[in-house]
Amino acid sequence: MSSTKFILGLFDDPDVMMHGIDKLQKNSVPIYDVYTPMPIHGIDDKLGIKSSRLGYAAFMFGCLGGTTIFSIIYYTLVHDWPMNIGGKPAFAVPNFIPATFEWTVLFTAFGMTITFFFATHLFPGRAPRVMELRATDDRFVIAIDAKGNIPHEDITNILKEAGAVEIKHNDRKYVSYE
Template identity: 90%
Template sequence: MSSTKYILGLFADPDEMMHGIDLLQKNSVPIYDVFTPMPIHGIEKKLGIKDSRLGFAAFMFGCLGGTTIFSIAYYMLVHDWPMNIGGKPAFAIPDFVPITFEWTVLFTAFGMTLTFFFATHLFPGRTPRVMDLRATDDRFVIAIDAKGNTPHDDITKILKEAGAVEVKHNDRKYVSYE
């Protein structure tokens, strides 16, 4: 068995890459990932990628922030240190709205930043995961997991038929920038 981990099909044109995805799926070859230098409309649907759940996470972080500060403010201003200011009641909801809104936005922003870094593995200081460095410049790359897959020659033939400029057999998981 070869040491090849991934077979990379490099395309010069996004339309040829989309045609390559169609041919690979038609031949039941599972695609590991696709790397492009720019966003391509409709590629998520073609690859079967589900919609992001980041909106749900944002809502949860907002609820956490709003509940946290409302609870803190209520405890401090009503139970711990109630003050009679101008005869107003200690628990006046309009007084709590600005700080509750601000903490909701704050928790959502920080929570979404951390969630995004966690979900995409883009922590600061981490080496970016790139199969081929040209995918960040001018090439469109289809990566296929070579372990336990269709014979490599058949995959190479399908990629060449689809219009791949180059087909590489990669023995490393990712290319490092160093």
């Protein structure tokens, strides 16, 4: 039994890589992930990746921030220490709007930053998990899980036919920077 965990096909052109994805899918080879040094339009649809739910998280963080400051202002100015300023009512909603807006934006920004770090495992001080170091520079990488039922030689031949510049058999999931 082979110790290979992933088969990596390295491409030097995004169009050739997209052709390689089509060829692998045509031969029913399951693709683990694709790593590119830049965003490529249409690759998410081709790989069947669902749209992100980060927008829902941003909305919830915004609601939390707005509710928090509105509650603090309401409690402070209406219940705890009501003041008569120029005969205006203590609960004047237009006066609450600027602070509520600012806290909504603040909570959304900090919440999305924390959510991004949590979702991508890129906490400050942690080395990023990279399958092939050149995928961040100049190579387009298709990673295929080698534990499938397709022989490794067949996958290698499909990648060569698709135009892969280099094919690697990794026995580790990620490459470390050390």
